[in-house]
Amino acid sequence: MATQVNVREIILETLLLITRDGEYSHIALKNVLDKYQYLEKRERAFITRVVEGTLERQIEIDYIINQFSKVKVNKQKPVIRTILRSSVYQLKYMDHVPDSAVCNEAVKLAGKKGFVNLKGFVNGVLRNISRNLDMLSYPDPSNEIACLSVRYSLPMWMVEKWISVYGKETVEKMGKAFLEERPVTVRRNTAVVSKEEFEKELEKDGVVYRRHPVLPYAYELTNYDYLAGLLAFQKGYFYIQDISSMQVAEWAEPKEGDYVIDVCAAPGGKAIHLAEKLSGTGYVEARDLTEYKVALIEENIERRGLDNIEAVCQDATINDEASYEKADILIADLPCSGLGILGKKPDLKSKMTVEMAKGLADLQRQILTVVHNYVKPGGKLLYSTCTINREENEDNTAWFVENFPEFEKIREKQMLPGSDMGDGFYIAEFRKQ
Structure with missing residues:
Protein backbone atom coordinates (compact mmCIF):
# COMPACT_ATOMS: atom_id res chain seq x y z
CA MET A 1 0.00 0.00 0.00
CA ALA A 2 1.34 3.45 -0.98
CA THR A 3 2.49 5.71 1.84
CA GLN A 4 0.05 8.53 2.56
CA VAL A 5 1.35 11.76 0.97
CA ASN A 6 0.32 15.35 1.58
CA VAL A 7 -0.61 16.72 -1.85
CA ARG A 8 -0.29 20.35 -0.68
CA GLU A 9 3.21 19.64 0.64
CA ILE A 10 4.14 18.25 -2.80
CA ILE A 11 2.79 21.48 -4.35
CA LEU A 12 4.83 23.59 -1.91
CA GLU A 13 8.06 21.69 -2.60
CA THR A 14 7.52 21.87 -6.37
CA LEU A 15 6.86 25.61 -6.30
CA LEU A 16 9.95 26.18 -4.11
CA LEU A 17 12.06 24.20 -6.58
CA ILE A 18 10.89 26.56 -9.34
CA THR A 19 10.70 29.97 -7.63
CA ARG A 20 13.50 29.65 -5.05
CA ASP A 21 15.90 27.15 -6.60
CA GLY A 22 15.53 28.18 -10.27
CA GLU A 23 14.32 24.84 -11.72
CA TYR A 24 12.25 25.18 -14.93
CA SER A 25 8.55 24.64 -14.24
CA HIS A 26 7.93 22.07 -16.99
CA ILE A 27 10.89 19.96 -15.79
CA ALA A 28 10.02 20.22 -12.08
CA LEU A 29 6.38 19.35 -12.70
CA LYS A 30 7.19 16.43 -15.02
CA ASN A 31 9.61 14.96 -12.45
CA VAL A 32 7.03 15.29 -9.65
CA LEU A 33 4.23 13.73 -11.71
CA ASP A 34 6.53 10.87 -12.74
CA LYS A 35 7.53 10.28 -9.11
CA TYR A 36 3.91 10.31 -7.87
CA GLN A 37 2.39 8.54 -10.86
CA TYR A 38 0.72 6.09 -8.45
CA LEU A 39 -1.54 8.86 -7.09
CA GLU A 40 -5.09 9.05 -8.38
CA LYS A 41 -5.66 11.07 -11.55
CA ARG A 42 -7.68 13.60 -9.51
CA GLU A 43 -4.77 14.22 -7.11
CA ARG A 44 -2.22 14.59 -9.91
CA ALA A 45 -4.57 16.98 -11.71
CA PHE A 46 -4.85 19.04 -8.48
CA ILE A 47 -1.04 19.24 -8.17
CA THR A 48 -0.71 20.34 -11.81
CA ARG A 49 -3.51 22.90 -11.60
CA VAL A 50 -2.27 24.57 -8.41
CA VAL A 51 1.42 24.64 -9.43
CA GLU A 52 0.74 25.97 -12.93
CA GLY A 53 -2.04 28.31 -11.78
CA THR A 54 0.06 29.84 -8.99
CA LEU A 55 2.90 30.54 -11.42
CA GLU A 56 0.57 31.85 -14.15
CA ARG A 57 -1.21 34.27 -11.80
CA GLN A 58 1.76 35.13 -9.57
CA ILE A 59 1.82 38.90 -10.27
CA GLU A 60 -1.92 39.22 -9.56
CA ILE A 61 -1.64 36.97 -6.47
CA ASP A 62 1.24 39.07 -5.06
CA TYR A 63 -0.79 42.23 -5.71
CA ILE A 64 -3.67 40.73 -3.69
CA ILE A 65 -1.47 39.52 -0.80
CA ASN A 66 0.17 42.95 -0.52
CA GLN A 67 -3.26 44.52 0.06
CA PHE A 68 -3.83 42.37 3.16
CA SER A 69 -0.39 41.66 4.58
CA LYS A 70 1.70 44.09 6.64
CA VAL A 71 4.79 42.17 5.52
CA LYS A 72 5.05 42.63 1.75
CA VAL A 73 5.55 39.55 -0.44
CA ASN A 74 9.20 40.29 -1.29
CA LYS A 75 10.04 40.51 2.45
CA GLN A 76 8.40 37.20 3.39
CA LYS A 77 10.28 33.94 3.94
CA PRO A 78 10.18 31.79 0.76
CA VAL A 79 8.19 28.96 2.42
CA ILE A 80 5.56 31.33 3.86
CA ARG A 81 5.34 33.36 0.64
CA THR A 82 4.83 30.15 -1.38
CA ILE A 83 2.16 28.79 1.01
CA LEU A 84 0.29 32.11 0.76
CA ARG A 85 0.56 32.28 -3.04
CA SER A 86 -0.74 28.76 -3.70
CA SER A 87 -3.51 29.27 -1.11
CA VAL A 88 -4.67 32.56 -2.67
CA TYR A 89 -4.77 30.85 -6.06
CA GLN A 90 -7.07 28.18 -4.62
CA LEU A 91 -9.27 30.78 -2.88
CA LYS A 92 -9.71 32.88 -6.01
CA TYR A 93 -9.69 30.32 -8.83
CA MET A 94 -10.79 26.95 -7.43
CA ASP A 95 -14.40 27.23 -6.30
CA HIS A 96 -14.74 23.53 -5.48
CA VAL A 97 -12.12 23.78 -2.71
CA PRO A 98 -13.75 25.18 0.49
CA ASP A 99 -12.07 28.36 1.79
CA SER A 100 -11.89 26.90 5.31
CA ALA A 101 -9.96 23.86 4.01
CA VAL A 102 -7.51 26.10 2.12
CA CYS A 103 -6.81 28.20 5.23
CA ASN A 104 -6.57 25.22 7.62
CA GLU A 105 -4.22 23.26 5.36
CA ALA A 106 -1.98 26.33 4.87
CA VAL A 107 -1.70 26.87 8.63
CA LYS A 108 -0.89 23.16 9.20
CA LEU A 109 1.74 23.25 6.46
CA ALA A 110 3.43 26.35 7.93
CA GLY A 111 3.69 24.54 11.28
CA LYS A 112 4.96 21.33 9.68
CA LYS A 113 7.71 23.28 7.89
CA GLY A 114 8.96 24.74 11.20
CA PHE A 115 7.16 28.10 11.19
CA VAL A 116 4.89 27.52 14.20
CA ASN A 117 5.31 31.19 15.21
CA LEU A 118 3.91 32.31 11.81
CA LYS A 119 0.78 30.13 11.82
CA GLY A 120 -1.29 33.06 13.13
CA PHE A 121 0.09 35.35 10.42
CA VAL A 122 -0.76 32.87 7.66
CA ASN A 123 -4.23 32.30 9.09
CA GLY A 124 -4.94 36.03 9.47
CA VAL A 125 -3.85 37.00 5.95
CA LEU A 126 -5.75 34.15 4.25
CA ARG A 127 -8.97 34.57 6.28
CA ASN A 128 -8.91 38.31 5.53
CA ILE A 129 -8.44 37.70 1.79
CA SER A 130 -11.14 35.02 1.75
CA ARG A 131 -13.66 37.43 3.35
CA ASN A 132 -12.82 40.25 0.92
CA LEU A 133 -12.40 38.44 -2.42
CA ASP A 134 -15.36 40.31 -3.93
CA MET A 135 -13.92 43.69 -2.95
CA LEU A 136 -10.35 43.49 -4.22
CA SER A 137 -8.88 46.69 -5.59
CA TYR A 138 -7.08 46.65 -8.97
CA PRO A 139 -4.99 49.32 -10.75
CA ASP A 140 -6.95 52.12 -12.39
CA PRO A 141 -7.80 51.22 -16.03
CA SER A 142 -6.39 54.60 -17.13
CA ASN A 143 -2.94 53.18 -16.25
CA GLU A 144 -2.94 50.66 -19.12
CA ILE A 145 0.44 49.10 -18.36
CA ALA A 146 -0.18 48.51 -14.62
CA CYS A 147 -3.74 47.36 -15.27
CA LEU A 148 -2.79 44.75 -17.92
CA SER A 149 0.24 43.67 -15.87
CA VAL A 150 -1.89 42.76 -12.82
CA ARG A 151 -4.97 41.47 -14.69
CA TYR A 152 -2.94 39.02 -16.82
CA SER A 153 0.07 38.59 -14.52
CA LEU A 154 2.54 39.90 -17.10
CA PRO A 155 5.71 41.80 -16.07
CA MET A 156 5.43 45.55 -16.70
CA TRP A 157 8.40 45.58 -19.10
CA MET A 158 6.76 42.94 -21.34
CA VAL A 159 3.42 44.81 -21.40
CA GLU A 160 5.16 48.10 -22.20
CA LYS A 161 7.19 46.52 -25.01
CA TRP A 162 4.17 44.76 -26.55
CA ILE A 163 1.78 47.72 -26.29
CA SER A 164 4.28 49.89 -28.19
CA VAL A 165 4.33 47.35 -31.05
CA TYR A 166 0.85 45.73 -31.10
CA GLY A 167 -1.46 48.05 -29.13
CA LYS A 168 -3.57 47.43 -26.00
CA GLU A 169 -6.29 45.29 -27.62
CA THR A 170 -3.85 42.73 -29.05
CA VAL A 171 -1.85 42.57 -25.79
CA GLU A 172 -5.12 41.90 -23.92
CA LYS A 173 -5.90 39.02 -26.33
CA MET A 174 -2.41 37.61 -25.73
CA GLY A 175 -2.77 37.92 -21.96
CA LYS A 176 -6.09 36.05 -22.03
CA ALA A 177 -4.70 33.34 -24.35
CA PHE A 178 -1.71 32.70 -22.06
CA LEU A 179 -4.10 32.03 -19.15
CA GLU A 180 -6.51 29.76 -21.02
CA GLU A 181 -6.34 26.01 -20.49
CA ARG A 182 -5.41 24.40 -23.79
CA PRO A 183 -5.45 20.78 -24.91
CA GLN A 241 4.41 19.57 -30.82
CA ASP A 242 2.66 22.92 -31.03
CA ILE A 243 0.80 23.93 -34.21
CA SER A 244 3.01 26.99 -34.72
CA SER A 245 6.19 24.89 -34.44
CA MET A 246 4.85 22.49 -37.12
CA GLN A 247 4.83 25.42 -39.56
CA VAL A 248 8.65 25.31 -39.84
CA ALA A 249 8.61 22.02 -41.80
CA GLU A 250 5.62 23.27 -43.81
CA TRP A 251 7.53 26.42 -44.83
CA ALA A 252 10.68 24.38 -45.55
CA GLU A 253 8.85 22.30 -48.24
CA PRO A 254 11.56 19.61 -48.43
CA LYS A 255 12.00 17.72 -51.70
CA GLU A 256 12.90 14.04 -51.81
CA GLY A 257 16.64 13.58 -51.40
CA ASP A 258 17.25 16.93 -49.64
CA TYR A 259 20.09 17.30 -47.13
CA VAL A 260 18.82 19.07 -43.99
CA ILE A 261 20.79 20.46 -41.04
CA ASP A 262 18.95 21.53 -37.87
CA VAL A 263 21.54 23.37 -35.78
CA CYS A 264 19.66 23.54 -32.42
CA ALA A 265 17.36 20.55 -32.75
CA ALA A 266 16.55 19.20 -29.25
CA PRO A 267 14.21 17.56 -28.45
CA GLY A 268 13.93 16.92 -32.18
CA GLY A 269 10.37 17.82 -33.25
CA LYS A 270 11.17 19.89 -36.33
CA ALA A 271 14.02 17.65 -37.51
CA ILE A 272 11.87 14.51 -37.16
CA HIS A 273 8.97 16.24 -38.95
CA LEU A 274 11.30 17.01 -41.88
CA ALA A 275 12.64 13.43 -41.91
CA GLU A 276 9.05 12.16 -42.13
CA LYS A 277 8.28 14.60 -44.98
CA LEU A 278 11.31 13.23 -46.91
CA SER A 279 9.55 9.83 -47.05
CA GLY A 280 12.62 7.76 -46.27
CA THR A 281 14.89 9.71 -48.69
CA GLY A 282 17.54 12.37 -48.07
CA TYR A 283 19.24 12.97 -44.73
CA VAL A 284 18.53 15.10 -41.66
CA GLU A 285 21.36 15.99 -39.29
CA ALA A 286 19.83 17.00 -35.94
CA ARG A 287 22.49 18.83 -33.94
CA ASP A 288 22.60 20.16 -30.41
CA LEU A 289 25.07 21.38 -27.83
CA THR A 290 25.16 18.68 -25.14
CA GLU A 291 25.15 14.89 -24.88
CA TYR A 292 21.97 15.16 -22.77
CA LYS A 293 20.12 17.03 -25.53
CA VAL A 294 21.44 14.66 -28.21
CA ALA A 295 20.16 11.71 -26.13
CA LEU A 296 16.68 13.32 -26.07
CA ILE A 297 16.73 13.57 -29.88
CA GLU A 298 17.96 9.97 -30.21
CA GLU A 299 15.18 8.70 -27.95
CA ASN A 300 12.56 10.45 -30.11
CA ILE A 301 14.13 9.21 -33.36
CA GLU A 302 14.17 5.63 -32.04
CA ARG A 303 10.51 5.69 -31.06
CA ARG A 304 9.58 6.81 -34.58
CA GLY A 305 11.72 4.18 -36.33
CA LEU A 306 13.26 6.63 -38.86
CA ASP A 307 16.55 5.85 -40.58
CA ASN A 308 17.13 9.05 -42.61
CA ILE A 309 17.95 11.15 -39.54
CA GLU A 310 20.87 11.22 -37.11
CA ALA A 311 21.51 13.14 -33.87
CA VAL A 312 24.92 14.83 -33.60
CA CYS A 313 26.64 16.70 -30.75
CA GLN A 314 27.79 20.02 -32.20
CA ASP A 315 28.05 23.59 -30.83
CA ALA A 316 26.21 25.93 -33.21
CA THR A 317 28.49 28.86 -32.29
CA ILE A 318 31.60 26.99 -33.52
CA ASN A 319 32.40 27.06 -37.23
CA ASP A 320 32.19 23.64 -38.92
CA GLU A 321 33.98 23.96 -42.27
CA ALA A 322 33.09 20.37 -43.22
CA SER A 323 29.43 21.52 -43.45
CA TYR A 324 30.02 24.47 -45.82
CA GLU A 325 27.37 24.58 -48.58
CA LYS A 326 26.06 21.09 -47.76
CA ALA A 327 22.48 21.92 -46.72
CA ASP A 328 19.53 22.22 -49.08
CA ILE A 329 17.60 23.32 -45.98
CA LEU A 330 19.06 24.76 -42.79
CA ILE A 331 16.83 25.05 -39.73
CA ALA A 332 17.96 27.66 -37.19
CA ASP A 333 15.37 27.43 -34.39
CA LEU A 334 17.54 29.30 -31.94
CA PRO A 335 17.67 29.79 -28.15
CA CYS A 336 15.31 32.66 -27.30
CA SER A 337 13.49 34.43 -24.47
CA GLY A 338 10.44 32.14 -24.86
CA LEU A 339 7.89 34.95 -24.48
CA GLY A 340 5.55 33.18 -26.90
CA ILE A 341 5.15 30.13 -24.66
CA LEU A 342 4.31 31.76 -21.33
CA GLY A 343 1.13 29.64 -21.30
CA LYS A 344 3.31 26.51 -21.09
CA LYS A 345 6.28 27.88 -19.14
CA PRO A 346 4.77 30.52 -16.84
CA ASP A 347 7.92 30.76 -14.69
CA LEU A 348 9.58 32.61 -17.59
CA LYS A 349 7.50 35.65 -16.58
CA SER A 350 9.64 36.07 -13.48
CA LYS A 351 12.88 34.56 -14.80
CA MET A 352 13.29 36.49 -18.06
CA THR A 353 14.62 40.07 -18.01
CA VAL A 354 15.19 42.78 -20.63
CA GLU A 355 18.96 42.23 -20.33
CA MET A 356 18.65 38.44 -20.79
CA ALA A 357 16.46 38.90 -23.89
CA LYS A 358 19.07 41.31 -25.31
CA GLY A 359 21.82 38.75 -24.63
CA LEU A 360 19.81 36.07 -26.45
CA ALA A 361 19.30 38.37 -29.48
CA ASP A 362 23.10 38.77 -29.62
CA LEU A 363 23.61 34.99 -29.33
CA GLN A 364 21.17 34.45 -32.23
CA ARG A 365 23.25 36.80 -34.41
CA GLN A 366 26.42 35.00 -33.38
CA ILE A 367 24.94 31.63 -34.42
CA LEU A 368 23.50 32.95 -37.71
CA THR A 369 26.93 34.41 -38.57
CA VAL A 370 28.36 30.87 -38.32
CA VAL A 371 25.62 28.61 -39.68
CA HIS A 372 24.61 30.58 -42.81
CA ASN A 373 27.80 29.14 -44.37
CA TYR A 374 26.24 25.66 -44.40
CA VAL A 375 23.53 26.57 -46.95
CA LYS A 376 24.02 25.56 -50.60
CA PRO A 377 23.56 28.19 -53.33
CA GLY A 378 19.81 28.06 -54.05
CA GLY A 379 19.18 26.51 -50.63
CA LYS A 380 16.88 27.75 -47.85
CA LEU A 381 17.51 28.99 -44.34
CA LEU A 382 14.58 28.94 -41.87
CA TYR A 383 15.10 31.14 -38.81
CA SER A 384 12.58 30.65 -36.00
CA THR A 385 11.99 31.44 -32.32
CA CYS A 386 9.20 30.81 -29.81
CA THR A 387 9.17 34.41 -28.66
CA ILE A 388 7.34 37.71 -29.21
CA ASN A 389 10.15 40.25 -29.21
CA ARG A 390 11.14 42.42 -32.17
CA GLU A 391 14.83 42.47 -31.20
CA GLU A 392 15.03 38.68 -31.48
CA ASN A 393 12.72 38.41 -34.49
CA GLU A 394 12.10 41.14 -37.08
CA ASP A 395 15.19 43.16 -36.06
CA ASN A 396 17.45 40.11 -36.37
CA THR A 397 15.93 39.26 -39.76
CA ALA A 398 16.64 42.82 -41.01
CA TRP A 399 20.18 42.61 -39.60
CA PHE A 400 20.77 39.23 -41.31
CA VAL A 401 19.70 40.44 -44.77
CA GLU A 402 21.82 43.58 -44.39
CA ASN A 403 24.94 41.66 -43.32
CA PHE A 404 24.57 38.65 -45.63
CA PRO A 405 23.19 40.10 -48.90
CA GLU A 406 23.55 36.73 -50.67
CA PHE A 407 20.40 35.76 -48.71
CA GLU A 408 17.04 37.09 -49.86
CA LYS A 409 14.13 37.23 -47.41
CA ILE A 410 11.20 35.30 -48.92
CA ARG A 411 8.70 35.82 -46.09
CA GLU A 412 8.37 36.25 -42.33
CA LYS A 413 5.54 35.91 -39.84
CA GLN A 414 5.03 36.69 -36.16
CA MET A 415 2.29 34.44 -34.75
CA LEU A 416 0.47 35.79 -31.69
CA PRO A 417 -1.55 33.84 -29.07
CA GLY A 418 -5.19 34.86 -29.23
CA SER A 419 -4.89 36.02 -32.84
CA ASP A 420 -3.24 32.94 -34.40
CA MET A 421 -3.58 29.25 -33.51
CA GLY A 422 -0.93 27.88 -31.19
CA ASP A 423 1.95 29.52 -29.34
CA GLY A 424 3.58 32.86 -29.99
CA PHE A 425 6.10 31.95 -32.66
CA TYR A 426 8.22 33.66 -35.34
CA ILE A 427 9.49 32.27 -38.65
CA ALA A 428 11.54 33.91 -41.39
CA GLU A 429 12.49 32.15 -44.63
CA PHE A 430 15.57 33.12 -46.66
CA ARG A 431 16.90 31.81 -49.95
CA LYS A 432 20.59 31.88 -50.81
CA GLN A 433 21.17 33.46 -54.23
Missing part, protein backbone atom coordinates in the same frame (compact mmCIF):
# COMPACT_ATOMS: atom_id res chain seq x y z
CA VAL A 184 -2.14 19.18 -25.80
CA THR A 185 -1.33 19.31 -29.54
CA VAL A 186 0.33 16.36 -31.26
CA ARG A 187 1.59 15.51 -34.74
CA ARG A 188 0.73 12.08 -36.14
CA ASN A 189 3.73 10.13 -37.46
CA THR A 190 2.59 9.85 -41.08
CA ALA A 191 5.49 7.50 -41.85
CA VAL A 192 4.16 4.70 -39.66
CA VAL A 193 0.44 5.12 -39.03
CA SER A 194 -2.61 6.02 -41.12
CA LYS A 195 -5.23 8.50 -39.92
CA GLU A 196 -7.80 5.71 -39.42
CA GLU A 197 -5.43 3.45 -37.47
CA PHE A 198 -4.20 6.34 -35.32
CA GLU A 199 -7.71 7.47 -34.40
CA LYS A 200 -8.77 3.89 -33.64
CA GLU A 201 -5.78 3.53 -31.26
CA LEU A 202 -6.73 6.76 -29.45
CA GLU A 203 -10.36 5.64 -29.13
CA LYS A 204 -9.24 2.33 -27.55
CA ASP A 205 -7.61 4.36 -24.74
CA GLY A 206 -10.69 6.61 -24.41
CA VAL A 207 -8.78 9.68 -25.61
CA VAL A 208 -10.93 12.51 -26.99
CA TYR A 209 -9.32 14.04 -30.09
CA ARG A 210 -10.02 16.91 -32.45
CA ARG A 211 -8.49 17.12 -35.92
CA HIS A 212 -6.76 20.35 -36.93
CA PRO A 213 -8.75 22.19 -39.64
CA VAL A 214 -5.70 22.76 -41.91
CA LEU A 215 -2.85 20.37 -41.02
CA PRO A 216 -4.04 16.80 -41.71
CA TYR A 217 -1.56 15.23 -39.26
CA ALA A 218 -2.25 17.58 -36.30
CA TYR A 219 -4.61 16.74 -33.40
CA GLU A 220 -5.69 18.18 -30.07
CA LEU A 221 -5.96 15.52 -27.33
CA THR A 222 -7.96 15.56 -24.08
CA ASN A 223 -9.38 13.06 -21.58
CA TYR A 224 -6.27 10.96 -21.03
CA ASP A 225 -4.65 10.09 -17.73
CA TYR A 226 -0.94 9.92 -18.52
CA LEU A 227 0.33 10.72 -22.02
CA ALA A 228 3.37 8.43 -21.93
CA GLY A 229 1.05 5.61 -20.79
CA LEU A 230 -0.91 5.67 -24.06
CA LEU A 231 -0.17 2.81 -26.46
CA ALA A 232 -0.17 5.27 -29.36
CA PHE A 233 2.69 7.16 -27.65
CA GLN A 234 4.68 4.01 -26.91
CA LYS A 235 4.34 2.86 -30.52
CA GLY A 236 5.71 6.19 -31.78
CA TYR A 237 2.43 7.12 -33.47
CA PHE A 238 2.63 10.77 -32.46
CA TYR A 239 4.95 13.54 -31.35
CA ILE A 240 3.95 16.32 -28.92
